[in-house]
Amino acid sequence: MFNQGSVFARAFLYLTLYSICVISIIDKLNFDKEEDVTMRQTIALTVPYSNTHRTAEENLGLGYLAATLRLAGFRVEIIDGWLENLSHEEIVNCVVALPNLLLVGISAYRSSLENAARLVRDIKNRISIPIVAGGYGPTFFDEDFLAAGFDYVLRGEGEKSLSTLACVLSESGLILENVPGISMLSMGKVVRGSMSHCVEHLDSLPFPARDTVYSTIHSKNPISVSTSRGCLGSCLFCAVSAFARQHDGTRWRERSVKNIVNELEMLHQKYGAKCFKFVDDSFLEPPRGEIWAESFSNELYLRGLTEISFRTQVRADRLTNKIVEILSGCGWFATGLGVENWSVSALKRMNKGASIADNFLAMEYLERHGVYVQMGMILFDWDTTLVELKENLGILKDLSWPVTKGIFTETYVSAGTPNERLLLSRSDVQQKRSVLGHLEYRPCVPEVDVVYEALRLWHRSHSSVYDHAINPITAPKAIDRSMYRKYHDICRRLYSMDLVFFERVLEMAEHGISKLDVQTETMVQVSDFQTDYERIEREIVLLDQVCGIGYSAYPNPFLGET
Template sequence: MLDALLIKLNYREVLSGEREFDLGTAYLAGALRQAGFQVEIIDASLEELTKEMLLERIISSPARLIGLSVWLHRLVGEAEQLVRELRLRGIKAHITMGSHSPTFLYRELLENNPGLDSVVCGEGEPTIVELLTALAAEREWRNIPGVASYDADRIIYKPRAACCALDELAPPALDYAPLVKERGQFMSLLTSRGCYGRCTFCSTSPFYRLGGGKAWRAHSPERVLAEFVLLHREYGFTHFGVRDDNFVGPGAQGRERAQAIAEGILREGLAISFKIACRVNDIDRDLFASLKQAGLARVFLGVESGSQRRLDGFKKGVTIKQNTEAMLLLTELGLPYTVGYIMFAPDTSWAEFRESSAFLKHALGSVEGITEAVHDMFNPVEVLPGTVIAEELSQKGLLLGDYRGFRYRFQDWRVRVFYQGLVGIRRLMAFIIKVRGVNTGGD
């Protein structure tokens, strides 16, 4: 019997080519194996497993602990269904969940799912090792810091103090690296965790600040370079997705680390390409010229809005001028970029909508490459557990739906009418495309 079976759930709407190596379960498996446990990973997303296929795999791999990585909020309901189905099929293992949404929803999950034994809150490496150690020794586990559980009609949860320096963590397990290489996809790599921003719509900063933790902390340049070298020279990867929420990090310290990584790649002579995500105020000409020389191929920028009032409402801590300058600088350097843009929030006014639309109209005519960079300019903000927006809406009685999927109404009636019309047009277009596909046999 396995000590642990770690599972990344499948989200069916992700395109096959965009399914990537999962670092969450990989780091947990690395920590557990370093502690001497026998662990297997099932990446249902990468393997594109149906629900029944996943159930069969779990049942055929008996384990003391089953850990579910609920990596998207919209997967919470599916995770609950999986727990119920596993119990119905006689699975007796300790079942736990983890990742951002379960961390902030541990009370709701435990109260509504009697088959769920625990929730691992926050960064899971030290917590899951302690939990499995206690289970293996048949010792009491409910008071382990970072573990939330339900016992005798009450929630038991003691927050864990902030996790260790990243270089102290075991390297991620590379079980699925051969499959990723076989498919010719980019390889995921993590150089930092968290983000120093405090955007009201994002759960990253609250997640990593749990237990007094730092909002952003990083692997050393030496550790990052060692992983690049290993994955390139021993596994043959040349294209990488750096999955950091914010690659550069705060201030001079963050820029110096990023510069050291670029210099290390060049010094080692690694013929690689990689993509990163950062804030617009991280864009620096000299730094990004060095990163491009080292192989930087694409940048994700969280621009979010062209209305200063909306940027301030999101607590982005940047200006429209900084947004524009960042895009122009990347264009000058010849670096492709993708823009994150949120047109609609619950309290978006008609004036803000017009400002943001005017910004895009101007940018489309003056900033080269932005047409390809903005994949969807009419995105509504997604309300996630643990965010400032979720808390504010809840306090005002404006948070609709339930913990499995929050909803809201736009407070400005003009914005509400426009968005409803936009949704209607998109549904009509999707229906027309579907009908045409059926009539032409999909050709």
């Protein structure tokens, strides 16, 4: 175990360590220009092939890590098995073929641990090399990743910690336990280093490496751009806030308008990029408001970026009609909106900052200006009541604009969240730990459990149709703007079909129909609607062909087996 020491001692230790790294960086940057590039130490950054219901997209995190490591003088190879559709064997072969390999970094979720562990095993069977895991999954499940064969886990944001780890491994006399955010095994026990501060000034980061940009453009995927990090919300279910709490520092940080537009301009001029996905967890936090929107719009206009389009994720209580008007005028065409629920009591349990009135106004503004809305919903948690379900059904039937990924949604109880602690404290709730790492539960109210199971069966029977239909809007795809409306129309038809079934099941539960009988009726309804969903799937495929896009994803693993 390492000595925790005082705050001042740790600060001095980090300063010393970073000073050594800086000297090392200078030495590396001053290497002889005649030296063959293959003589430099290489770091492989990879993403395992993922059996997910999401379609592959650019991994911006690896891009930031690669750019930071290259500034430190390392040779970096990004091997994105998910985006490049590489088989397990192809990823392993690419890694072991790299010259002067110093370290392998694997970005993973807890749900992809099995694939990641297989990568570790097969790489280590061929070469002896340190392998480190990073990302949301390893941050909250470091013990699982270490047990799976990883040498190290880096918790939290990785730019500082991975650069420091690389310096430690490439130099002698430095102590691994002093790498900020590191987890490792020592004498069979997990040793955790203290967390570093997050990157406060995002403009100080280099633009992310774009090694996979041509694969992204070829697939008609958007170019991912991060304009901020974190969120100021306090939702009890949110893993973003839990991740941010791993660091000392500000909960939400932003890049300057000029820095953002500099990157957009570079991507447009160098690669012809026009369609962007702003991957921020919360795009509009204070001080971003109407003045900021004007500044951003004006800067795009001054740079001649008048034909771009972009998608975001926003909070309802941060929108005004003026903000939506300004941003939609400079390319904002789609957004995720975390409504979560249309019942006041349910929102209170979630500790949501936005009210029902905020959500209605946001919907009104976005529809008025033609910004497509993927409505984030959490219909069920363990304390959901029939009254809350009826309140949701009533409002959902009145909405004419948003689209969803299906009617069945529940609180996902992620590790490290306040909801996880709350649920674990509830002995009256039936619960268990999923093989994917999150907590699963059943609603406490028997009638609600009837509706819960029926909607899950219904959703699971055609979840791939929902995911396929909404993908061009939410991914989004770089297609003609007129085509988004065609996909939107299909999503709205699916939405209406869901609500018809939701209303039917809710009536059955209210009348005391048994769970078995409701499930039997659900399967009858699934069979009756099967041809409708098959016809809609064919429509989507034809639209994909017209737009020149493909779709490749697995059924949603969080819904259980079909």
